[in-house]
Amino acid sequence: MPELPEVETVRRGVDAAFRGGRISAVEVYNPRTVRRHATGVADFQRSLAGLEVTGSGRRGKFMWLGLDDGRALVCHLGMSGQLHVVTDGREAHKHLRGRMRFSDDRELWFIDQRTFGYWDLVDMDGAVPATVAHIAPDVFETAFDPGLSADRLLRRRIEVKKALLDQTWISGVGNIYADEALWRSRLRGRRTGDSLTRRKALELLGHVGDVLTESLAVGGTSFDELYVDARGEAGYFARELAVYGRAGQPCKRCATPIVREVIGDRSAHYCPKCQR
DNA sequence: AATACGACCTGCTGGC
DNA sequence: TGCCAGCAGGTCGTAT
Ligand SMILES: [Zn+2]
Numbered sequence: 001m002p003e004l005p006e007v008e009t010v011r012r013g014v015d016a017a018f019r020g021g022r023i024s025a026v027e028v029y030n031p032r033t034v035r036r037h038a039t040g041v042a043d044f045q046r047s048l049a050g051l052e053v054t055g056s057g058r059r060g061k062f063m064w065l066g067l068d069d070g071r072a073l074v075c076h077l078g079m080s081g082q083l084h085v086v087t088d089g090r091e092a093h094k095h096l097r098g099r100m101r102f103s104d105d106r107e108l109w110f111i112d113q114r115t116f117g118y119w120d121l122v123d124m125d126g127a128v129p130a131t132v133a134h135i136a137p138d139v140f141e142t143a144f145d146p147g148l149s150a151d152r153l154l155r156r157r158i159e160v161k162k163a164l165l166d167q168t169w170i171s172g173v174g175n176i177y178a179d180e181a182l183w184r185s186r187l188r189g190r191r192t193g194d195s196l197t198r199r200k201a202l203e204l205l206g207h208v209g210d211v212l213t214e215s216l217a218v219g220g221t222s223f224d225e226l227y228v229d230a231r232g233e234a235g236y237f238a239r240e241l242a243v244y245g246r247a248g249q250p251c252k253r254c255a256t257p258i259v260r261e262v263i264g265d266r267s268a269h270y271c272p273k274c275q276r
Numbered sequence: 277a278a279t280a281c282g283a284c285c286t287g288c289t290g291g292c
Numbered sequence: 293t294g295c296c297a298g299c300a301g302g303t304c305g306t307a308t
Contacts, residue, residue, distance in 0.1 A: 002301055002302090003301055003302095006301070032284085032285080035284095061301090061302075061303095076302085076303085077301090077302090078285090078301095078302055078303080079285090079300070079301065079302055079303095080285090080286080080287095080300085080301080080302095095286085112285095112286095113285085113286055113287070114284090114285050114286050114287085114300085114302095115284085115285050115286075116284070116285065116302055116303075117302090156278085156279095157278080157279080158278085158279065158280095162279090165302085167302090167303080174301050174302070175300090175301060175302085176301055177301090220301090221301070222301095223300090223301080226300085226301080227301065244301090264280085264281095265280095265281080265282095266302095267299085267300085278308105279307105279308085280306100280307085280308080281305105281306090281307085281308100282304105282305095282306090282307105283303105283304085283305085283306105284302105284303090284304090286300100287299100287300090288298105288299085288300090289297105289298085289299085290296105290297090290298090290299105291295105291296090291297090291298105292294105292295090292296090
């Protein structure tokens with residue numbers, strides 16, 4: 001569920017709450033939460049206790065908290081993950097997977113219905129954690145090079161929709177914003193990368209940046225309680241969506257009913273008239 | 277190298 | 293009421 005705007009919204013909330021904070025104890029309630037940590041749950045919990053959160057970072061949908069031992073706590077939200085700043089004594093959530101207590105007794109809760117999200121403690125590899133090094137820069141990073149990215153897309157034989165979901169090409173785009181960027185570009189997701197002009201590829205990348213920026217400005221997209229920010233607040237971009245989840249409803253440009261199809265085992269939504 | 281596909285989960289909805 | 297298929301904001305490992 002959470003794509004770049006949602007993850008960035010969460011990161012900002014967590015950073016504001018815990019930058020400079022010291023971790024006193026960590027509890028993991030579902031071992032899957034720490035499945036990527038090779039040395040296991042006990043080592044994970046023990047290693048974090050006593051460390052200070054020095055800051056935070058994000059690349060695409062991967063976010064992390066920087067720690068004063070030089071490592072990072074990588075947090076991926078998967079399809080349904082949330083991080084909540086808890087300052088009261090609220091009752092445990094049904095999908096509470098992990099809990100981190102700070103020295104001032106505030107807590108960071110990881111709630112995740114489907115358990116595709118995870119926590120991991122990893123060494124840094126330059127600017128990003130080692131386990132994030134294979135992910136391409138997102139469109140907001142200074143390392144992002146639109147010309148280079150466009151050129152790479154033009155050499156791809158896969159559908160553009162699939163390329164947009166490939167986090168090793170550009171990161172941060174998921175199923176919602178892929179469909180929205182394609183609609184804004186008047187491109188069908190079925191088109192292959194090598195069928196685009198360079199100009200069109202650059203236009204697509206521009207729309208990716210625009211839609212992510214606009215969504216972030218209103219806290220991201222929330223359809224239900226599965227996505228809320230670190231304070232439990234919903235985002236408001238759902239009302240701005242042109243195609244995602246709008247099958248059968250009129251295109252906002254030409255009133256033709258939006259069509260749902262399947263590309264690469266994911267739903268895809270488009271206007272059959274004004275997307276080619 | 278690039279591409280394709282199943283696996284990993286829980287829960288909700290709609291049809292019979 | 294029960295049961296089952298289908299669907300959901302993602303990524304990774306393995307096989308071609
Ligand atoms: Zn249209």
